[in-house]
Amino acid sequence: MDPFVNRMIRAAKLDVGLYEEVEADTGAMKQAMGVVVLSSLAAGIGVVTTQGLSGIFLGTITALLGWYVWALLTYFIGAKMLPEPHTHADQGELLRTIGFSSAPGLIRILGIIPFLRGIVFFAASIWMLVAMVIAVRQALDYESTLRAVGVCVIGWLIQVLLLGLLLAVFGGVPQPG
Numbered sequence: 001m002d003p004f005v006n007r008m009i010r011a012a013k014l015d016v017g018l019y020e021e022v023e024a025d026t027g028a029m030k031q032a033m034g035v036v037v038l039s040s041l042a043a044g045i046g047v048v049t050t051q052g053l054s055g056i057f058l059g060t061i062t063a064l065l066g067w068y069v070w071a072l073l074t075y076f077i078g079a080k081m082l083p084e085p086h087t088h089a090d091q092g093e094l095l096r097t098i099g100f101s102s103a104p105g106l107i108r109i110l111g112i113i114p115f116l117r118g119i120v121f122f123a124a125s126i127w128m129l130v131a132m133v134i135a136v137r138q139a140l141d142y143e144s145t146l147r148a149v150g151v152c153v154i155g156w157l158i159q160v161l162l163l164g165l166l167l168a169v170f171g172g173v174p175q176p177g
Contacts, residue, residue: 004031011035011103014131019138022096029092032099036067039105039128046111046120066159067102071095073158078140078151087140097135104128 007028010018022028040063044056051059071094079089104127111117129152137148 004034007031007100008035008038008103008106011100011131012106012127014134016134016138019097019100019135022100023089023093023139025096026092028096029099032096033064033067036063036099036102039063039102039108042106042109043111043121043124046108046117048112049114063102067099068095069162070155070159071098073155074098074136074139074151077154077158078136078142078148082147082151083140084142084144084147087142089140093139094136097139098132101128101131101135104131 007018007022011022022032037060040060041056043063044051044059047055047059072091075089075091075094078094079087105124107127108121108124110120113120132152133145133148136142136151137145140148140151142148
């Protein structure tokens with residue numbers, strides 16, 4: 001099996017060892033970015049019947065930007081504001097682990113089936129959140145899963161506030177058609 005595909009499967013299976021592996025593998029950045037792109041493409045295809053083809057393009061760009069911002073926020077919150085005594089991480093470690101935590105999002109491609117869209121996207125969101133907590137816990141060398149959950153929640157709230165501010169400044173989300 002292709003090593004990249006194997007890593008995505010292990011990430012989706014919530015394999016803690018995979019997150020340790022990509023944390024240490026400085027050459028895995030392109031793979032992590034590839035996972036984010038594939039996951040966002042799957043989401044775009046999953047909503048193509050309601051968002052059109054522009055949804056795929058905008059979704060991919062937004063996902064890449066969101067991944068980068070989320071990783072930076074997580075780095076500053078987790079490594080600088082709320083570290084444990086043995087926390088040691090750099091931004092690259094978080095970019096790689098958080099990138100792979102997007103792997104469960106590949107199931108969003110099933111959203112193209114209209115009656116499955118809601119449940120598939122909900123399930124993918126929960127699955128990706130669990131993967132994100134594992135990714136953060138491993139990248140920041142936390143012993144406490146609860147601390148990793150806290151870092152993810154704080155980062156999510158800040159990102160939502162930033163997105164809301166951007167939408168307010170630029171006039172909301174454009175609608176197709």
